Amino acid sequence: MENNNNNYDVVIVGSGIAGSIVAKLLTNAGKKVLMLEAGLAAGIAMDQEANYKNYQDYLSTFYNASAKVPNSPYPNIKDAPSIDVLDIKKTPSTEGYLVQMGPIAFASDCTRAPGGTTLHWLGTTLRMLPNDFKMKSKYGVAVDWPIKYEDMNRYYEMAENEIGVSGNVKDQNYPIEQKSVFNKDYVYPMKVIPISYLDKVMTDIIDKNSKIILNDKAYKLYCISTPQGRNSIPNYDYDINGVAWNPGTKKLDITRNRFKEGYNPVGSNWDPYTGQRCEGNASCVPICPVQAKYNALKTLRKCDMGNLSVKTQAVASKLLINETSNWINGVEYKTYIKGSSPEYETHTAKATIYVMAASAIENAKLLLASGAANSSDQVGRNLMDHMTVLRWGLAKEPLYPYRGPGSTTNIPTFRDGEFRKDHAAWILPLDNWGWAWPTFSPGSDVTTAVSEGIFGKELRDRIENRVTRQFFTHFECEQTPDPNNRVTINPEYKDNIGNYRPVIHYNATEYMLKAFEASGVVSEQFFDQCGIEDFTEYNPQDPDYVTYKGKGYSFAGAGHIVGTHRMGFNKQDSVVDSDMRTWDHENLFLVGCGNMPTLGTSNPTLTMSALTFKAAEAILKQLEQ
């Protein structure tokens, strides 16, 4: 894929979903693109055989991993390390890739490999809600976005087309003033992923009960199906064909089929006939064996390959800035041979426009290392995640978990409301994988029973009886921006080839602690009314254990790393404008979750992808000026 022509229009750093969307749109509009990817060359293989072989290696590594955490299938390269949740310890800690200064540990990971974190994402593709874009003016909390929901609608449609979302628009009933957040007659590309048996049983119970009192106000819990980026049955009412650059209007156009042909599910990268439907592997995180779940390599394969050059094992280390014009002159990057040795070569990539798509943490780190884009002093700040409080218990009847995608139904009751003036909103997914996340079930159930001396038929019956009744849900609380939650760098902490390691400062504000408290109030009533015996236990030894008003809570990360180079209204309050161009450098764009001023209660990938279409539109416009 090496292109000897050095006259690139754009250099993109990172081959995850943001980088791949930009590359696809630009190369198909005739622009020459060089993509730098820190991960191993094997991961980007575009030919069928090498692609298949590499993916089977990932799968085999997953099978053989003793802790099947999100990054377990993928190589952790010394020369371009990934964050690993197994390294999360009490702070301060220098274990693993992140340097965690505390007072509490940042709890999420991401993947540095071709395709980025979409390799292990769950695939939930909910849109953000209208009020999520105006938290300051509506609730007096956090900041407003410089973009309204209404501006995002068409970009959401583009992102849902690119990812291939399965869902039912009619189910999407949110606790908001608007009747619908979708355009009239809009449908998702594919029909809803069937909800689980567990969802059906629990929805029936929740519908009959679950009037919750919180802070003297009554709320009704209700269940809706969750839109997801995994293949199901094409929806023949869906008429969007794709997205194309219109050089006349200088805009991206949504192109439509003239006849109702429906959406073509994109199968695996090695075989279009594998993965056209979700097959129920129940392993979306960390790996979908058939690639029915979207990953960014599917988008990358749709580039005009004649216009794309990819350099793998190429770790961006510094942006070069022209001191007089303040434009970016080049990206310095280090290429490694083996991934484990400290030997590398330094090169410079040059183009007209530069796009950083290396993840929220890596983007911030690279900007700080380059002294770039930081006249606002906001680079690295406002690091956010969904601070996730886990709750688990045993139902009276078997729910038969450990089947299907990780979550197919959610309770949206607390996604929006006046309470956001006081504490964080959350989404409450019903989880299909039992207590796997909080207790490493069912393996831990076996070892516990065996250590109690139980064996034979009695053991088999006990595991069946208990594990099939496991119910698990988690409160994904919207963390609000705090300038002190941040990524910094320190010359003391560098990786194997002399690049900075991210140094993290992180804490939970009272706004979050109040949400944890509220999650306890809600889940107690919820479990009680639904006949769920609560087994939740928060251990003061957990790395992310916090206390509020005498009660302890452990939270986990949701893998939603957001907010390190926020978008805003002016160059004093933010790093990028609403086109995701840095205020300081006219030819430097940032894409990815780092741009998001606030997080809302939806998993950020869909919103970030929608924003990336908007950024690509601005990049194309600028290139054609």
Added chain:
Amino acid sequence: MEPISTSKLFLEASAVFTGFSKTELKATGMLQSYHNTILKNTNKEDIDYFFIDLNQLLTDPKQDAKSIKHILTTQFMPISAYGSLAQNMIILWYTGNWGNDVISSASYIQGLMWDTIHAHPPGAKQPGYGSWSDLPLSVKQSTVKSSPNGK
């Protein structure tokens, strides 16, 4: 101490301790691999005494099911008995792990705990589109009444 063929007894012992039938165990294809795993990772003396004592217990005409269960519980299941062989063997069959180590891709995939809970190992033996929306097939089948002439 008479030398004893542990390979024959391994299947017998596995069925006793896991609660799965010999046919179910053989169908996993893991018998040889797991036998090798315990030979490799357990003290030889512990293995020899374990199988001699177990063989004696199971072939003793004076024992009935109740007394066998009692002796298995008190003499074989404790962590102090035969280098924890019984406990390790059960965990091996149910999870595919020896201690924290996964023996192989196959051992992960064949873990008995997944059958036990009417599910499948995540990432393998996928039951197909939409299957999760219904009761597991193994549950449905067990609730179907067998016909009077059925075998």
